[in-house]
Amino acid sequence: MTVLKAIQLSKEYNGVAALRNLNLEIRQGEIFCLLGQNGAGKTTTINLFLGFIAASSGSATIHNIDVSANNAATKKLVAYIPEVVQLYGNLSGIENLDFFSRLAGFKYTDHELASFLTRSGLQTDAQVKRLSTYSKGMRQKVAIAIALAKNAAVILMDEPTSGLDPIAVAEFTKICKALSMEGKTIFMATHDIFNAVNMGTNIGIMKQGSLVHQVATNTITANELQQLYLETI
Amino acid sequence: MISKIISHEWLQWRRDSRLKWLAIFLVVISAFALWHQINFQSTLLKKRLKAQEDSRQEWLSQELKHPHMAAHFGNYAYKKPTLLHCFDPGLTIYTGTSVYMEPHKQNDFLFSQSQESDTGIRFGWLSPAMICQLILPLLIILLSFNSINGEYEKGTMALLISQGANFRSVLIAKTASVFLFFEGFITLYLLVTAYCSAVYLGTVIDIYAVLYIWIVYSLYCFIWSLSGVLVSSLIKSSGTSIALLLLLWMFTNIILPRGSANIAENMHPLITNQQFKQLLTASIDKGIDGHDPKNERAKKIEKELLLQYKVDSVQQLPFNFEGFIMQQSEAYSSKVYDHHFNQLFTTLKQQKKIQSLFGIISPYISLRNISMAAANASLETEIDFQQQAEHYRRSFVQNMNNDMKDNSAYGSFKTYRVRKDKYASIGDLQVQNRTMQWSIPTLFIEHISLLLWVLFLMILLFISNQKKVYN
Numbered sequence: 186m187t188v189l190k191a192i193q194l195s196k197e198y199n200g201v202a203a204l205r206n207l208n209l210e211i212r213q214g215e216i217f218c219l220l221g222q223n224g225a226g227k228t229t230t231i232n233l234f235l236g237f238i239a240a241s242s243g244s245a246t247i248h249n250i251d252v253s254a255n256n257a258a259t260k261k262l263v264a265y266i267p268e269v270v271q272l273y274g275n276l277s278g279i280e281n282l283d284f285f286s287r288l289a290g291f292k293y294t295d296h297e298l299a300s301f302l303t304r305s306g307l308q309t310d311a312q313v314k315r316l317s318t319y320s321k322g323m324r325q326k327v328a329i330a331i332a333l334a335k336n337a338a339v340i341l342m343d344e345p346t347s348g349l350d351p352i353a354v355a356e357f358t359k360i361c362k363a364l365s366m367e368g369k370t371i372f373m374a375t376h377d378i379f380n381a382v383n384m385g386t387n388i389g390i391m392k393q394g395s396l397v398h399q400v401a402t403n404t405i406t407a408n409e410l411q412q413l414y415l416e417t418i
Numbered sequence: 419m420i421s422k423i424i425s426h427e428w429l430q431w432r433r434d435s436r437l438k439w440l441a442i443f444l445v446v447i448s449a450f451a452l453w454h455q456i457n458f459q460s461t462l463l464k465k466r467l468k469a470q471e472d473s474r475q476e477w478l479s480q481e482l483k484h485p486h487m488a489a490h491f492g493n494y495a496y497k498k499p500t501l502l503h504c505f506d507p508g509l510t511i512y513t514g515t516s517v518y519m520e521p522h523k524q525n526d527f528l529f530s531q532s533q534e535s536d537t538g539i540r541f542g543w544l545s546p547a548m549i550c551q552l553i554l555p556l557l558i559i560l561l562s563f564n565s566i567n568g569e570y571e572k573g574t575m576a577l578l579i580s581q582g583a584n585f586r587s588v589l590i591a592k593t594a595s596v597f598l599f600f601e602g603f604i605t606l607y608l609l610v611t612a613y614c615s616a617v618y619l620g621t622v623i624d625i626y627a628v629l630y631i632w633i634v635y636s637l638y639c640f641i642w643s644l645s646g647v648l649v650s651s652l653i654k655s656s657g658t659s660i661a662l663l664l665l666l667w668m669f670t671n672i673i674l675p676r677g678s679a680n681i682a683e684n685m686h687p688l689i690t691n692q693q694f695k696q697l698l699t700a701s702i703d704k705g706i707d708g709h710d711p712k713n714e715r716a717k718k719i720e721k722e723l724l725l726q727y728k729v730d731s732v733q734q735l736p737f738n739f740e741g742f743i744m745q746q747s748e749a750y751s752s753k754v755y756d757h758h759f760n761q762l763f764t765t766l767k768q769q770k771k772i773q774s775l776f777g778i779i780s781p782y783i784s785l786r787n788i789s790m791a792a793a794n795a796s797l798e799t800e801i802d803f804q805q806q807a808e809h810y811r812r813s814f815v816q817n818m819n820n821d822m823k824d825n826s827a828y829g830s831f832k833t834y835r836v837r838k839d840k841y842a843s844i845g846d847l848q849v850q851n852r853t854m855q856w857s858i859p860t861l862f863i864e865h866i867s868l869l870l871w872v873l874f875l876m877i878l879l880f881i882s883n884q885k886k887v888y889n
Contacts, residue, residue, distance in 0.1 A: 193509075235576070235580055237576065238580065260579075260581075260582050261582065263580060264580065265574045265576060265577060265580035266579065267571075267576050268573070269573035270572060270573060271572040271574065272572070272573075272577075273426075273430060273572070273574065274432065275429075275430045275433035275434055276429065276433070280429070284422070284426050285577060285578075287422050287583050288422060288578065288581040288582055288583055289581045289582050290419065290582065292816050314434075328577075331577070331581070335581065343581075381576070384767075389481060
């Protein structure tokens with residue numbers, strides 16, 4: 186079943202194309218990794234699916250609902266993990282999660298909130314500490330817990346492993362795979378070629394706003410993908 | 419959604435130690451300002467009541483004199499404190515709270531150099547109104563300057579929006595969280611001030627005045643809260659937004675009030691004390707000298723009266739000619755005072771109007787004028803006090819002159835004395851404090867200015883769009 190779909194999706198900023206005629210279909214349970222240099226159009230694509238910006242032409246749909254036409258409905262279907270996850274430093278992990286869950290319309294007990302954080306890999310004793318004491322990896326886990334608590338069908342991630350240490354990346358990959366097994370669809374912009382191959386089911390390579398290549402990870406090795414990526418950009 | 423963001427904001431503030439110190443600072447300075455004003459006003463009231471009582475006793479116990487000489491003993495008019503004087507002493511810190519009344523002379527409050535006025539100028543500026551007008555916007559700025567761009571900097575705005583929050587509801591919630599926080603402070607501060615005023619000054623609680631001033635200060639608080647949040651939403655860097663907001667505060671609350679006063683003074687220059695006195699003296703010299711019934715104008719009146727009453731000498735008139743001349747002299751000097759004081763008041767009102775117009779670009783100016791009017795300490799209420807005192811002075815002096823005219827014989831200036839009960843029959847001036855209904859018509863420009871500010875900011879709020887930020 187197609188969950189995310191882009192049809193001739195384009196975005197221009199003051200006459201400069203940031204995204205050109207993107208056509209894309211991502212099915213349920215897929216982990217789609219989008220590679221490309223800075224400015225290739227990865228974040229623009231994510232922002233269009235989130236409805237943060239309006240498309241210049243074409244359409245983006247989530248579960249066949251047009252994002253620009255019914256953004257309130259599509260927002261309910263997606264969770265978002267940004268590159269910079271600072272959250273609120275004065276609040277604990279559990280308080281941050283509680284706030285964002287309430288915003289999404291969910292009211293959980295402390296026990297339920299703790300279980301989301303535990304599932305995302307955050308240790309129990311850290312959950313009640315203020316976020317200002319967290320490492321980037323720990324904050325990333327809170328962001329994952331926010332996505333879990335929202336029970337969203339689609340998780341959009343913008344360079345989520347950027348700045349994480351290898352152990353944190355491994356933990357993150359494990360969680361994403363588990364989510365994929367549960368039927369969640371993950372769409373991720375990343376610079377990490379090896380992790381994309383390791384984690385993703387499909388990979389797209391973007392250049393100057395266009396999706397140049399789209400490959401299934403079971404048809405390519407990490408080295409081949411690196412070669413293709415370097416040749417493309 | 420909005421209530422969730424508001425409670426979330428407040429929870430963050432409670433955890434922020436810097437804000438705790440700011441809150442402590444606000445409470446301490448507010449308490450000190452209130453204590454200072456209550457102390458200042460109650461001391462002033464005690465002194466005033468004592469002086470009033472002493473002067474009444476002196477008036478009653480003075481020896482029996484010629485009525486005009488008794489009138490020269492003089493009398494004082496004292497302003498009555500209102501419930502909100504402790505909140506906003508307004509112009510009273512410059513004009514003082516009393517005026518001396520005597521025959522032939524209208525003393526004015528403008529050039530008064532009373533000790534209380536001097537003390538007021540030195541310390542009177544620290545008042546609850548000053549805290550709410552100047553300090554509160556600064557604290558609002560400190561809580562709102564990064565309310566929106568700070569969320570972008572933290573990366574949480576995208577999360578807020580993706581979790582279902584609408585950008586406009588984030589703006590509304592952020593504004594409401596700042597506004598409600600300070601609104602709580604204003605409400606409590608006003609109530610405590612009104613209560614303390616009633617207890618320590620014995621003033622009557624005027625619910626309408628308190629309600630009115632609460633609404634106006636709430637609007638002011640709302641204007642600053644919304645300005646802070648909107649600037650934060652329009653400027654990407656929180657460092658730039660705080661600089662811009664502080665500049666805005668400085669411009670509207672410091673530069674414009676002084677600048678507008680200078681512009682008003684240049685457009686409608688106010689006469690100096692020396693020039694004013696010279697003009698009065700010159701005009702009065704052209705009139706009748708009440709103490710000299712033989713001067714040229716008195717002679718002319720004498721002729722007319724002899725003709726009118728068909729008598730040969732002033733001794734044959736059915737009243738004391740000297741008393742009549744004294745009355746004419748007072749009537750003439752009253753006309754002179756009315757003329758010159760009206761010119762002075764007109765100039766002052768013109769100056770105030772110019773300043774009021776600046777309220778369109780500075781809500782502080784509008785609020786200041788409204789606040790002073792609500793506290794019965796505005797230009798209009800000061801002029802009204804002056805006029806009440808002058809009205810009393812004239813009736814008091816004419817009362818004594820009537821006694822002279824009707825009960826004494828011509829040439830008995832040195833021998834005639836008032837009756838024993840005359841002094842007691844003249845009561846003290848009961849100054850009438852004006853109600854809000856009296857002041858409201860003088861504040862049309864101020865009301866419009868504040869409403870325009872609210873309207874303008876609300877329009878900005880409703881056209882704001884997060885897509886512009888991402889684009």
